[in-house]
Amino acid sequence: MPLRPAQVNIKALDPAATGRFWAAALGWTASTGTPGATTYVGPPGPFVWPDPVTVGIDFVAVPEPRTATKNRVHLDLATTSAAHHAELVAHLRSLGATPADVGQGEVPWTVLADPEGNEFCVLEPREVYRDTGPVAAIVVDCRDPRAMARFWDGALDWTLHRVTEDQAVFRSARGVGPYLEFIRTPDVKTVPDRVHLDLLPYPGDDAAAEAARLRALGATDLDLGQGEVPWTCLADPEGHELCVLAPS
Template identity: 40%
Template sequence: MAELTGVVFDAVDAEALAGFWAAALGWRTDAGGSVVRPPDGGVELRFRADGRPKQGKNRLHLDLAGGPAEVARLLGLGAVRVDIGQGEVPWEVLADPEGNEFCVLPEHRGPADARLAQLCLDADDPATQGPFWAAATGWTVVERAAWGVCLRDPARTGPALVMGPPATAKTGRNRLRFLVAGDAPAFLADPEGNEYEVGPVLG
């Protein structure tokens, strides 16, 4: 059965970036420091060494639960504030030590002890992307609106998957991409060209 199991990060220094995200989320590191896992299972983060520096805004990013105290904590870990043209918004836009953007929401969403609130994928056509990713991940579309679509894992209380515009122009392989469970490793792309990986679940 299809299952969204992780987010893969290309990283110049995979171990250091994994350490930042482990501290940011309060998760543990496994597999020699290259995998960051939540304590009760669910979507994990995997970090792959890649010498290419980041260029342009990512099409996939994470949203963390937060508020001012959380922003201050993350800045202390090495995050920085960034301006990606967001204008006046109620959330804070930060970047990790390799420049990967993420948002800190002003209110908490999801379980009280969960810092990872949402996985956000740019989408020009959410009406097409929603059903595709529902089939690819086994998650369910739970909300449709002018801003896009929201999917949730029916078996867990982990992060939501949110997709909608505006979509950043694609100029090469996405630096962040989804990992979907499967027996035969594969490198595929969704209807809008976003790469994703298929691979076995690591123990």
């Protein structure tokens, strides 16, 4: 059975502090995993993983600071009105977000960076994102959206909603939670990804078999110095990093 996105994985010098920022930004809750090593941010209420609707965020400690290179994966946040947009931007600024210039020029959305420099966008109100929750989309820069559509359509159990020369758009087959969008950009990978997707097999499925299936679709093995771990590190055909986790 195809995989499901379980979480967005973000490397951080201080996962607890960065997790607290994002929990406050989204109105979610930060939960400590391994003390000092991981912080998971997900919807409020009893801890549920993987969340049945949203895609949570897992902040993982690394010793290397972020480079000045723009992340190839970022989050778009949803707003419901012009007033909500202004209020959210002001709230995020008060939490420690700063304006970011990624060459966007004059656009109706606002580009910010979190306290560790990870870019994200606060979108103007868009009808398509009215029911996503606070995260409208997980956005991935790519050179060839059609190629990404072919690989990720085979990899995931999500539905491919649209594919053009400029973008490929996925969403959960149940029509809930954020979108996953591959957007054409001229950028190519020059540094290791700071942000990537963690994919999870369904209970009863075999993680090794799922990793083998992704390799057959065009994924390649990735050595990040992870050593012996219960997950498999791969890269998609354009080099975007991803992990196949062990079923829970």
